[in-house]
Amino acid sequence: MKKLMFLVGAIGLVFNLSAQKIFTKKGIVKFTASSSAEPIAGKTNTASSVIDKTSGNLEFAILVKSIKFDKALMEEHFNENYMESNKFPKATFKGKIANLADINWSKDGKYTAKISGDLTIHGVTKPITSNADLVVKNGKVDANTKFNIEVADYNIEIPSLVKDKIAKTAKIEVIASYENLK
Amino acid sequence: MKKIYTFILVACGFIVVNAQDDMLSLLGEEKTIDYATASFKTTRIINTLSIENNSKGVLDFKINHRFGPLNGGFYDLFGIDQAFIRFGFEYGLTDRLNIGVGRNSYEKVYDGFLKYKILRQSTGARNMPISLSYAATMDYKTAKTSDIAYLSRDWLRAYYTHQLLIARKFGEGTTVQLMPTLVHRNYVKTKAEKNDVYLIGIGARQKLSKRIAVNVEYFYNLPNQLSSAYVNSLSIGFDIETGGHVFQLFFTNSSGTDTRNVLTETTGKWSNGDIRFGFNVSRVFTVYKPKNLDN
Numbered sequence: 001m002k003k004l005m006f007l008v009g010a011i012g013l014v015f016n017l018s019a020q021k022i023f024t025k026k027g028i029v030k031f032t033a034s035s036s037a038e039p040i041a042g043k044t045n046t047a048s049s050v051i052d053k054t055s056g057n058l059e060f061a062i063l064v065k066s067i068k069f070d071k072a073l074m075e076e077h078f079n080e081n082y083m084e085s086n087k088f089p090k091a092t093f094k095g096k097i098a099n100l101a102d103i104n105w106s107k108d109g110k111y112t113a114k115i116s117g118d119l120t121i122h123g124v125t126k127p128i129t130s131n132a133d134l135v136v137k138n139g140k141v142d143a144n145t146k147f148n149i150e151v152a153d154y155n156i157e158i159p160s161l162v163k164d165k166i167a168k169t170a171k172i173e174v175i176a177s178y179e180n181l182k
Numbered sequence: 183m184k185k186i187y188t189f190i191l192v193a194c195g196f197i198v199v200n201a202q203d204d205m206l207s208l209l210g211e212e213k214t215i216d217y218a219t220a221s222f223k224t225t226r227i228i229n230t231l232s233i234e235n236n237s238k239g240v241l242d243f244k245i246n247h248r249f250g251p252l253n254g255g256f257y258d259l260f261g262i263d264q265a266f267i268r269f270g271f272e273y274g275l276t277d278r279l280n281i282g283v284g285r286n287s288y289e290k291v292y293d294g295f296l297k298y299k300i301l302r303q304s305t306g307a308r309n310m311p312i313s314l315s316y317a318a319t320m321d322y323k324t325a326k327t328s329d330i331a332y333l334s335r336d337w338l339r340a341y342y343t344h345q346l347l348i349a350r351k352f353g354e355g356t357t358v359q360l361m362p363t364l365v366h367r368n369y370v371k372t373k374a375e376k377n378d379v380y381l382i383g384i385g386a387r388q389k390l391s392k393r394i395a396v397n398v399e400y401f402y403n404l405p406n407q408l409s410s411a412y413v414n415s416l417s418i419g420f421d422i423e424t425g426g427h428v429f430q431l432f433f434t435n436s437s438g439t440d441t442r443n444v445l446t447e448t449t450g451k452w453s454n455g456d457i458r459f460g461f462n463v464s465r466v467f468t469v470y471k472p473k474n475l476d477n
Contacts, residue, residue, distance in 0.1 A: 023209055050205035059206045063214065071468045072237030073426065080220045081392045086354060159393070162425050181208060 020053040020105075022141055027176035029062050033151065037165040042067040042078065049176055051141070056100035058115065060093040060174070082156050088123045095128075108137050115145065124154040132174075141178040146171065218303040218313065221349055221357040224428040224464045225272055225280070227385040228399045228417040229436060229444045233313045233349035233359055235299055236274035239470030244270050244284070245463045246439045253455035261458055268293075268439035273469075288438040295319040295441075303351060312350045319343040321442045331369070338369035341442035345383075355389030363401070365445050376407040379446050387421070395421040397432070401445055408446060415448040419460075430462040 027047030033040045044066040051058045064085035069075040079085040095117015097103065103111045116129040132145035148169050151158060158166050222232040225242060236242050250264030258264065270284025270293070278299040285292055301314040321341040332338055342365070349359040361383030370377055385399040399417045419432020435450030435457045436443060450456035 021205065021208070025209060025212075048206060048209050050208060052205060057205065059204070061206055065216070066214075070471050072240055073466050073468075076220050077423075077425070157392075165425065 021050055021181040022053060022178035023050045023181045024048065024176045024178050027060070027062075027174065029067075030173040030175075031067070031170055033167040033170040035165050035167050039070075040074065040166060042069045042075070044068065047174070047176065049178070050181065051097070051178060053105045056097035058093070058095050058097060058117065062091050064089060064091055082158075083122055088121075091119075091121045093117055093119050093128075103134060103136075105136060105141070106139075110135050113143075119149070121149070121154045122156050126153050139180060143176045143178065144174065146173045148172070213307040215304050215308045216306040218305075218351040221303075221313065221351040221359075222387050222397075223395055223421040223423050224430070224462075226430070226462060226464075227359065227387065227397050228419050228430060228432050228462075229415065229434065229439070230361065230383060230385065230399055230401075230441070231295070231297055231315075231317050231319075231345070231347065232385065233299070233315055233347050233357075235277060235280045235297065235315075236272055236466065238274045238276050239468060240274045241467045241469045242272040242282075243465045243467070244268075244272065246270075246460065247462070248288070248434075248437065248439055248460040249458050251437075251450060251456050251458055252433075253457075266437070266439060284440075286438065286440040286443075288440070288443065289323050289325040291321050291323050291325075291438070291440040291443070293319060293321045293440050297347075303349070312348055314349075315347040317343075317345040317347060319345070319441045321440045329371075340368050341446075342366040343441045343445065355395075357387045359383075359385040361385065361401075363445065365442055367442070367446065372409065374406075375409050379407045380404045381445055393423045397421060397430070403446070411449060412446065413448055413451060415444050416452060426466055428462075428464040430464075432460055432462075433457050434460055 025048045026045055027049050028043065028045045029047045030043045031041070044062050046066045047060060047062040049058070049060040064083045065079060067078065069078060095115055098114040098116050103113060111134040113132045113134050114129070115132050116127065118125045119128045128147060128149070130145050130147040132143050135142040148171055151168055151170055222234045225232055225234045225236060246268040248266045250258055250261035252260050254261050266286070266288040268284050268286040270282055272280055272282035274280050280297045281295065283294045295317060297315055297317040299313065299315045301310055301312060303313040304310045323339045327333065344364045346362050347359055349357060351357045363381040363383055365379040365381070367377050367379065381401045381403050383399070383401040385397070387395050387397045389395045397419050401415045403414055413435065415434065415436045417432050417434035417436065419430055422429045422431070435452055436448040437450060437458060438444060438447065450458065
């Protein structure tokens with residue numbers, strides 16, 4: 001009995017450690033806030049993310065300074081004037097796949113995940129929801145989602161002098177390829 | 183037995199809770215190098231070069247305006263009647279190497295410089311307390327004078343300035359820059375004046391808001407190098423940034439706009455109100471895009 005219990009516990013422990021998690025450290029996040037005046041677009045390819053396949057929990061984080069722009073000065077102003085990236089170095093998302101039952105992680109195919117959670121940008125946390133396309137193939141998962149955020153929601157000030165040059169709604173696209181976390 | 187069972191259960195539970203709380207910590211934190219950026223709003227503090235470089239492929243068009251002395255009074259509309267201008271281009275060959283050329287209307291001086299960033303202030307994976315640049319400037323005077331000796335040889339009209347720019351950004355808004363400087367003048371009028379002039383410069387900037395900063399710049403000439411007519415240059419001004427433009431509005435006791443004039447031929451005295459209002463306008467253009475944003 002003693003041995004059996006121990007075995008059950010040990011199996012549980014091992015199971016939890018491997019925990020059915022998938023991850024990426026090379027997620028791509030693109031953002032555009034272009035106006036008619038000029039294109040404003042940035043991109044990072046070092047986003048990190050972990051999804052727990054059993055619970056549906058999902059986390060995502062990017063270093064704001066890793067977002068690159070075409071124009072060096074735009075990048076400087078993005079960090080210095082808008083995102084204040086020394087004060088708020090990371091943008092994060094913590095959420096859940098709401099329709100976890102619809103996704104069969106062990107069967108290749110295309111799924112739509114309904115994701116909801118909290119997005120933290122510039123130190124401000126707001127709830128968001130978005131649909132993501134998941135492609136499961138050979139145990140790997142490719143994810144893609146697009147959503148919009150209101151710049152003003154995150155206390156990012158756009159001074160009146162440049163308010164026509166920057167869109168009030170920023171479009172965000174996320175592309176990530178997940179692998180098993182060992 | 184019960185104890186072991188409970189222990190394992192708690193251990194499992196703990197790991198599960200822990201994992202759900204912050205799953206990203208499982209990936210481990212990769213240390214990145216965090217460079218200090220935007221130590222100054224533009225590549226000039228006021229008259230002198232700042233530690234800031236134009237990034238690779240960025241062209242900076244600069245117009246520097248300098249009016250007459252304030253103590254000219256109402257008759258000269260406090261100096262507005264008189265104006266000198268420098269216009270110039272600066273370009274980032276690489277993120278570290280910048281070059282520039284300009285033309286100064288005061289004494290018809292052509293100038294050119296190169297500036298190389300040797301060290302970059304950083305934290306994180308690499309700690310570097312300061313940024314360090316070397317700057318070499320050449321000024322070439324073309325104004326006609328009655329000085330026969332001066333006119334006899336072309337090379338007598340050239341001035342060379344070597345500077346080390348040692349800068350540190352303290353926190354978000356404060357930057358201090360030290361500038362050990364050597365000006366070599368090929369020609370001086372009297373023996374008392376030195377061909378090589380050593381100076382210590384100090385510049386500082388304090389941000390007042392995200393887009394406005396106050397700048398100060400001072401050059402101390404070591405004693406017994408210049409004719410007594412010349413004094414140390416002191417300038418105080420504001421930077422106002424509006425997207426692609428930076429406007430600098432300032433007061434200075436230097437009448438010229440080129441380096442050798444500011445460093446070795448400043449005549450105005452702050453105590454007499456012999457100071458001038460000036461403004462610099464900087465506009466940057468991205469000529470070449472080195473970063474690949476495509477997939």
